[in-house]
Amino acid sequence: MTPDQKTLVQETWKMAAPNAEAVAQLFYQRLFALDPAIERLFAGSNMAAQRAKLVQALRLAVEGLDDLDGLVPVIEDLGRRHVGYGVKASHYDTVGAALLWTLERGLGQAWTAETKAAWTEVYGLLAGVMQQSEGGSEAAA
Ligand code: HEM
Numbered sequence: 181m182t183p184d185q186k187t188l189v190q191e192t193w194k195m196a197a198p199n200a201e202a203v204a205q206l207f208y209q210r211l212f213a214l215d216p217a218i219e220r221l222f223a224g225s226n227m228a229a230q231r232a233k234l235v236q237a238l239r240l241a242v243e244g245l246d247d248l249d250g251l252v253p254v255i256e257d258l259g260r261r262h263v264g265y266g267v268k269a270s271h272y273d274t275v276g277a278a279l280l281w282t283l284e285r286g287l288g289q290a291w292t293a294e295t296k297a298a299w300t301e302v303y304g305l306l307a308g309v310m311q312q313s314e315g316g317s318e319a320a321a
Pocket residue numbers: 218221222224225226230233234237238258261262265267268271272273275306307
């Protein structure tokens with residue numbers, strides 16, 4: 181992730197944030213359309229609460245790009261909890277695709293090749309850290 185990509189993600193997040201609830205709704209609609217099996221993972225979930233949690237986590241991650249050392253342990257913990265939710269590696273690709281699709285629709289003209297590349301990079305970073313925590317090399321600490 182270059183400094184320019186970080187700035188682009190933070191700026192476009194600010195553009196999307198006022199409509200975060202609608203963006204999150206669109207995201208889950210798209211996610212469940214891409215893979216109906218994923219919807220079953222949320223069968224017992226309060227989706228309004230879940231949308232708020234997702235938005236809050238994305239906000240924290242986007243703001244946390246300024247302090248990766250502080251962000252990484254938080255994202256590792258999030259990744260560990262996701263193992264318990266039944267989330268598999270392949271799901272991360274589908275979630276990434278749904279997120280990019282949603283941002284493209286939400287951002288309109290601000291969605292450029294550079295914006296797409298920046299969000300792809302940042303999502304890849306988050307998904308990578310979430311999954312890398314599954315090995316738990318520091319689990320004994
Ligand atoms: C960057 C990627 C992701 C972020 C930021 C994220 C964020 C969150 C957050 C904040 C929660 C609330 C519970 C907690 O904090 O532990 C949650 C729960 C959950 N997430 Fe994710 N998630 C991501 C990826 C995924 C993926 C790839 C899947 C698989 C389809 C998934 C499925 C779930 C499920 C099933 C729950 C539990 C819902 C419940 O308990 O009602 N998430 N996620």
